[in-house]
Amino acid sequence: MTSKAPFLADNVSLNLLNTIVASRGQTVECIPDGESLLHWLVAGGVLTQVESDALKRRFGIAEIDLLASHTRRLRESFRVALEQRKVGDGDLVLDSLVQQLNLILSKDARYLAVELFNGTTHVCSRRVWENAEQVLSVLAENIALLFNRNDLGLIKKCANPSCVLWFEDKTRAHRRQYCSSRACGNRAKVAAFRLRKNVASPIDGS
Numbered sequence: 001m002t003s004k005a006p007f008l009a010d011n012v013s014l015n016l017l018n019t020i021v022a023s024r025g026q027t028v029e030c031i032p033d034g035e036s037l038l039h040w041l042v043a044g045g046v047l048t049q050v051e052s053d054a055l056k057r058r059f060g061i062a063e064i065d066l067l068a069s070h071t072r073r074l075r076e077s078f079r080v081a082l083e084q085r086k087v088g089d090g091d092l093v094l095d096s097l098v099q100q101l102n103l104i105l106s107k108d109a110r111y112l113a114v115e116l117f118n119g120t121t122h123v124c125s126r127r128v129w130e131n132a133e134q135v136l137s138v139l140a141e142n143i144a145l146l147f148n149r150n151d152l153g154l155i156k157k158c159a160n161p162s163c164v165l166w167f168e169d170k171t172r173a174h175r176r177q178y179c180s181s182r183a184c185g186n187r188a189k190v191a192a193f194r195l196r197k198n199v200a201s202p203i204d205g206s
């Protein structure tokens, strides 16, 4: 199964929000089941293909389907909390998300390890999955780190009102407005050009 979710957010947690996309006026769910979730996790660099295959083999697709359902629930709690936070409100909603995040993070199976590579040591983190649900901790960690910032000004929703995608503005000038310059950015340019043309020549209607 191929996920249609775009990876344009420059942020794992915002890429998770973007697993709901708008297409021809309809919203499309990109992680409706466990298979599509695993595909998305690998495509987004959250899991390796080897880890994904091992999870499916060890826990079975029913448990992975349940993980997908819990991921969607976490995603929507995150979306509501972020939208509220962006308008300077939402302490109650954020409190509910914090509880959800802490419950997930308390079950994380991460540990630090030292790797030797070409005579140099590297400290890295590893996880041993005792159940499929622990995969949520990777996503919860990214969501928690996003809210850990003092300023969410660079966390933006696409300026196209009909677009539902989010991104982190990592441009130097911090002027990124659209999820994609080729899609929404280009549409906005064309619309502005048509508007200018119509204003300039209102009689011929072209």
Ligand SMILES: [Zn+2]
Residues within 6 Å of the ligand: 158, 159, 160, 163, 164, 165, 178, 179, 180, 184
């Ligand atoms: Zn957009």
